[in-house]
Amino acid sequence: MTNYTKTTIGKENRIELHEKLSLTGAEISLNELPAGANVPFIHSHKENEEIYGILSGNGKAIIDGEEISLSTGDWLKIAPAAKRQFFASDISGITYICIQVKENSLEHFTAEDAVIG
Numbered sequence: 001m002t003n004y005t006k007t008t009i010g011k012e013n014r015i016e017l018h019e020k021l022s023l024t025g026a027e028i029s030l031n032e033l034p035a036g037a038n039v040p041f042i043h044s045h046k047e048n049e050e051i052y053g054i055l056s057g058n059g060k061a062i063i064d065g066e067e068i069s070l071s072t073g074d075w076l077k078i079a080p081a082a083k084r085q086f087f088a089s090d091i092s093g094i095t096y097i098c099i100q101v102k103e104n105s106l107e108h109f110t111a112e113d114a115v116i117g
Helices: none
Strands: 012-015 029-034 048-063 065-073 075-078 085-090 093-103
Touching: 029 048, 029 085, 085 093
Parallel strands: none
Antiparallel strands: 012 029, 029 093, 048 065, 048 075, 048 085, 048 093
């Protein structure tokens, strides 16, 4: 048995990695919205905060009624209770990663958790 899991992903509009990598501490998805498209629902979470990284393209997020412009290189952390929805711009699509973790669950950052050697 190995201490790692590797997967190769294809070209899909949404890829969830929890099953592909047997994740136990995070939910990670890769998402692509074509120009003019949007996530078709507004949502929030009970316990999980979400971290979004914009990998390419442009769009916007509406979070608790506030419109936030998004472009390549932007990162966004959203608290569980915030109501959110994502949109691609009308002229370009948007590709982003979403990392979902339980709020306040991280007990140690890299320097404290790392075992060197």
